[in-house]
Amino acid sequence: MKKTLKAAITLPKNYSNSESRFPVLYLLHGGSGAFSDWHEKVTEENLVSKMADQYQVIIVTPGVGPASYYYDSPKMDSVKYETYLIKELIPFIDSNYKTLAKKESRAVTGLSMGGHGAILLSAKYPELFVAAGSMSGVMNIDTRMWKVQDDFRNLRAEGQKQMLGQELNYEAPNFNPYTAVGWVKQMKENGLALII
Template sequence: MKNLLWLIFTFSNTLLFAQTRVDTIEVYSTSMKKNLKAAVTTPASYSKGSEKFPVLYLLHGGSGSYSDWHQKVTEKDLVPRLAEEYNLIIVTPGVGPASYYYDSPLMDSVRYETYLISELIPFVDKNYRTLAKKESRAITGLSMGGHGAVTLSAKHPELFIAAGSMSGVMNIDTRLWKVQEDFRALRVQSQKAMLGEINYDGPSFNPYTAVGLVSQMKSNGIALIIDCGVDDFLIETNRQIHQLLVENKTPHEYIERPGAHTWDYWTEALPVHLFFFSKYLERQ
């Protein structure tokens, strides 16, 4: 079916969050000709009136799922708790396993920038009571999702007031990753299939990687928070983008703390990001 589909299921919550709601929606992507799922969490106050709400788009990592932030965090019901505490809507989209939230110039099946920006966000704004404006919308994510959040906000500053990254792939150049060679080879092969031959070296880099968009980050004025564990295999990519942002005088919050590429780390990081975003999101 080429029309947008909306299939809603309600996850069961603990008694504490009995009035919050988590819908699973399915949206047809006309750009990729396939259905994609997302979870939409609304606070208790959503069902009590006509109030409109700010929205956080919360992205998963490589080989992940739209349900990861609900099922893999080490604090049960973390997303519903934060939706309730900050009185906002949280959307967790699902995308391809190694797609990095960009549009491939070579593959019609990889149009995740178009999907997020031109299909999912308008769908959520149409079907939920959102404050459908830049000043009330933020985006963040983990690993591949951190890359997506930072790059999408840099390329579409008209849509977001703030963006963040947790343990993000701030540079898709795998030479900076502390990984085994077989994993590196898989990622190089995947990137080449989606992007072809691109420039991985600075200072210009390429438009498909976060470090290649630091000039846009400087000019668009979006509030940025970037954090990474000191034992994370992506720490050097995070230090690299931090240095580039310092050099071009882009204001941003940068955090290094103990931790690795784990759900323990991301469970602790998400409340920090919500606190940061709460300083910028407008509520009317």
């Protein structure tokens, strides 16, 4: 994408002194959010650090575009967040940190747009994740179904047209790869542990 993206990597307190390798949780932010939301906008101070210690897990909170829904746009080279996470970030984390670099030790979850990303990515890449979760996730990016203010719906719909094409048709089969609900059949076949 020719851009610099930020991610926070939270390690258990005993990481430096441990010979152990650790499982990894990818924790995705919501729309109009940032990688730092999980550290700054939570109800309990240092929640991510506490969870990393309690569960002995590395927690990665990547940042992506404000309304990107964690897919690769077929129209915009600047919106390739699926590729970023799957082909760049996960290999980078596994190469530079003491991870258990295998499916059985890697999970993904997220809030709202991040919940969509977690379910979408786990459905598309079942070889990478053992489990996925969605917290208040957008499971269908068809904005016609959203119970939101019209100005917000129109804003997101216009953004999707830019990313997916002006001829965007939510009912066409070629829309399915970009929305989590388009992967339900594959989710059933994958057999990953899911929580919504």
